[in-house]
Amino acid sequence: MSAISLRNLSIAYGRLNAVKQIDLDVAAGEWLTLVGPNGAGKSSVLRAIARLTQFTGDITIGGDHVGALRGVELARRVAMVPQAPHMPVGMAVSHYVMLGRGPHLGYLGREGRRDMTVVAAILDRLALQAFAGRTLDQLSGGERQRAAIGRALAQEAPVLLVDEPTSSLDVARQQDVLELIDEIRQARGLTVVAAMHDLTLAGQYADRLALLVEGEVVMVGPPRDVLTEATISAQYGAQVRVIEHDGDSRAVVPIRRRSRA
Amino acid sequence: MTVQAVAAQVRIPGLPRLRWLWTAAGVVALLAAALLGVLVGPAHISPAAVLQALTGSSIDPGQATILWQLRLPRVVLGALVGGMLATAGAAYQGVFRNPLADPYLLGAAAGANLGATLAIAYGPGASGIGVNIVPIAAFAGAASAVGAAYVLGRTVTGLRSTTALILAGVAVATFFNAVQTFVQQSQTDTIRQVYTWILGRLVTAGWDGVFLVLPYIAISLVVIVLHRRLLDVLSVGDDEATSLGISARRIRLVVVIAATLGTAAAVAIAGTIAFVGIIVPHTVRLLTGRSYRVVIPLSIFFGGAFLVLADTAARTVVAPAELSIGVLTAFIGAPFFIAVMRSTRAAEL
Numbered sequence: 001m002s003a004i005s006l007r008n009l010s011i012a013y014g015r016l017n018a019v020k021q022i023d024l025d026v027a028a029g030e031w032l033t034l035v036g037p038n039g040a041g042k043s044s045v046l047r048a049i050a051r052l053t054q055f056t057g058d059i060t061i062g063g064d065h066v067g068a069l070r071g072v073e074l075a076r077r078v079a080m081v082p083q084a085p086h087m088p089v090g091m092a093v094s095h096y097v098m099l100g101r102g103p104h105l106g107y108l109g110r111e112g113r114r115d116m117t118v119v120a121a122i123l124d125r126l127a128l129q130a131f132a133g134r135t136l137d138q139l140s141g142g143e144r145q146r147a148a149i150g151r152a153l154a155q156e157a158p159v160l161l162v163d164e165p166t167s168s169l170d171v172a173r174q175q176d177v178l179e180l181i182d183e184i185r186q187a188r189g190l191t192v193v194a195a196m197h198d199l200t201l202a203g204q205y206a207d208r209l210a211l212l213v214e215g216e217v218v219m220v221g222p223p224r225d226v227l228t229e230a231t232i233s234a235q236y237g238a239q240v241r242v243i244e245h246d247g248d249s250r251a252v253v254p255i256r257r258r259s260r261a
Numbered sequence: 262m263t264v265q266a267v268a269a270q271v272r273i274p275g276l277p278r279l280r281w282l283w284t285a286a287g288v289v290a291l292l293a294a295a296l297l298g299v300l301v302g303p304a305h306i307s308p309a310a311v312l313q314a315l316t317g318s319s320i321d322p323g324q325a326t327i328l329w330q331l332r333l334p335r336v337v338l339g340a341l342v343g344g345m346l347a348t349a350g351a352a353y354q355g356v357f358r359n360p361l362a363d364p365y366l367l368g369a370a371a372g373a374n375l376g377a378t379l380a381i382a383y384g385p386g387a388s389g390i391g392v393n394i395v396p397i398a399a400f401a402g403a404a405s406a407v408g409a410a411y412v413l414g415r416t417v418t419g420l421r422s423t424t425a426l427i428l429a430g431v432a433v434a435t436f437f438n439a440v441q442t443f444v445q446q447s448q449t450d451t452i453r454q455v456y457t458w459i460l461g462r463l464v465t466a467g468w469d470g471v472f473l474v475l476p477y478i479a480i481s482l483v484v485i486v487l488h489r490r491l492l493d494v495l496s497v498g499d500d501e502a503t504s505l506g507i508s509a510r511r512i513r514l515v516v517v518i519a520a521t522l523g524t525a526a527a528v529a530i531a532g533t534i535a536f537v538g539i540i541v542p543h544t545v546r547l548l549t550g551r552s553y554r555v556v557i558p559l560s561i562f563f564g565g566a567f568l569v570l571a572d573t574a575a576r577t578v579v580a581p582a583e584l585s586i587g588v589l590t591a592f593i594g595a596p597f598f599i600a601v602m603r604s605t606r607a608a609e610l
Contacts, residue, residue: 050503050504051503052500052503052504071503071506071507071508072506072507073506074506075504075505075506076506078504079504080501080504082500082501085497085501086496086497086498086501088496088497088551089551090550090551091493091496091551091552092274092275092276092277093275094273094274094275095275095276095277095493095552098273098276099493099494099497099505100505102494102505102506103505103506105490107491108487108488108490108491109490110490116273120273123273132273132275133274133275134275155505
């Protein structure tokens with residue numbers, strides 16, 4: 001059974017149809033990355049799965065309709081790392097990660113020993129112990145991204161949604177964050193759905209890519225099928241070279257247009 | 262590392278914790294302010310006499326009356342109103358993620374002022390029907406203003422829900438103020454009475470005022486204290502709070518109702534005392550950190566202590582006359598408000 005299934009999913013903002021009747025299936029333990037030009041609807045799809053935006057059609061998680069789940073039930077199944085997480089001024093890293101335990105507490109409940117243990121293990125895993133007592137505003141971009149991932153992991157949800165996890169990071173930090181997500185995915189058997197702009201990194205870390213253009217799924221498949229010069233120039237209107245190395249890994253390199261007719 | 266080994270050494274720095282030292286400091290501050298409030302006044306009562314009275318020994322009957330029927334009820338009322346306004350202020354700052362929010366943000370003060378003004382201008386007067394209807398009218402005014410702002414704010418789409426609510430509160434407060442000014446100007450013989458009411462005072466005839474507000478304030482404080490963890494979750498914004506499994510709107514509604522209930526009771530009996538809801542929670546934050554788990558409980562104690570001290574000063578500095586307590590809190594509060602604004606970066610607003 002697929003972990004996530006989208007059927008006939010449409011999302012509209014007023015009269016703008018951001019996503020148009022798409023179907024997608026994500027297998028348990030799979031990493032699927034949504035790619036596509038700006039405004040293609042990648043973030044909207046993630047937000048719909050997390051029930052942060054209105055939609056029509058069906059989204060099921062482990063066979064249950066997201067609309068039928070209570071808020072805490074959904075939060076125990078789906079954790080989201082937003083594109084620009086809100087980092088409350090003056091909040092300590094450990095406190096921020098602990099917020100992820102909320103779905104496991106009663107409405108007015110308090111954290112117990114198990115919550116402490118989970119958070120301590122996550123801080124350890126993300127190499128954040130040294131920062132635990134520091135406030136979020138004292139962190140670098142990469143450390144903040146790790147804190148945001150830590151909060152999502154604290155939810156212990158089998159599905160992890162990540163929206164542009166690398167957008168404000170340097171190239172080494174981009175690799176660190178994606179490696180980290182992939183390692184944890186494999187260790188815990190997480191299902192990951194990401195939205196990314198960087199096609200090279202998207203291809204290197206995803207099992208499959210789904211190419212969205214103007215709210216429609218144009219192509220779904222392994223990176224080697226989606227990341228071709230013909231597809232990218234047709235769907236993005238960009239001039240690129242796709243360079244293969246080490247067999248399956250591909251680099252998408254933009255090429256400057258020298259001559260114009 | 263095994264889970265047990267991790268659990269054994271779980272000492273995570275940075276988690277919000279209400280330290281007992283701060284709790285003790287809050288209790289001591291409140292008790293010290295109360296003691297001062299009981300001792301200071303035109304009639305001299307010695308600390309020894311207060312101690313005797315409190316431990317059940319008999320003292321001079323004149324002193325006993327002043328103590329039990331004048332000073333002690335007033336101190337207790339001040340502690341209740343101050344603790345309530347400070348805690349409601351902290352709660353409003355939490356649910357609106359706005360450091361300059363106060364308990365009157367959604368029109369509670371404007372509503373209470375209008376209710377009180379109508380009761381003073383057109384009401385039968387306490388002697389007429391044997392009941393003072395001013396607090397009841399003020400309570401109803403405050404509750405209906407906040408209710409109107411909430412309903413109005415919920416009907417607006419296309420704005421962030423907190424922004425819509427705040428704007429609705431501004432609109433309702435402006436409207437209620439206009440009506441209040443109109444009534445006040447057309448009934449000039451009651452201006453002085455209305456004005457005194459608005460500026461706030463902690464006059465209580467015996468324990469009646471205390472018993473009148475106690476149930477509302479108690480319920481309000483309990484509900485807000487129980488929501489202190491959730492107020493921290495709200496600080497990441499409505500969307501992220503939703504993805505953490507809580508409904509920001511529902512929590513906002515519950516906390517606003519609770520805070521309004523207590524605020525309406527407080528202003529009904531004490532008038533619309535300004536700035537307590539801003540000064541106290543921010544001072545607590547500066548001293549102890551920003552988590553509502555710490556700020557909310559401490560605001561109760563320090564809010565109570567602050568208002569009891571302010572009231573003691575208000576009835577002392579121009580004795581035998583009394584300054585309106587609202588004048589005093591605003592006098593301290595306005596510069597403080599500016600200081601908070603200057604130290605708060607725009608991003609936090």
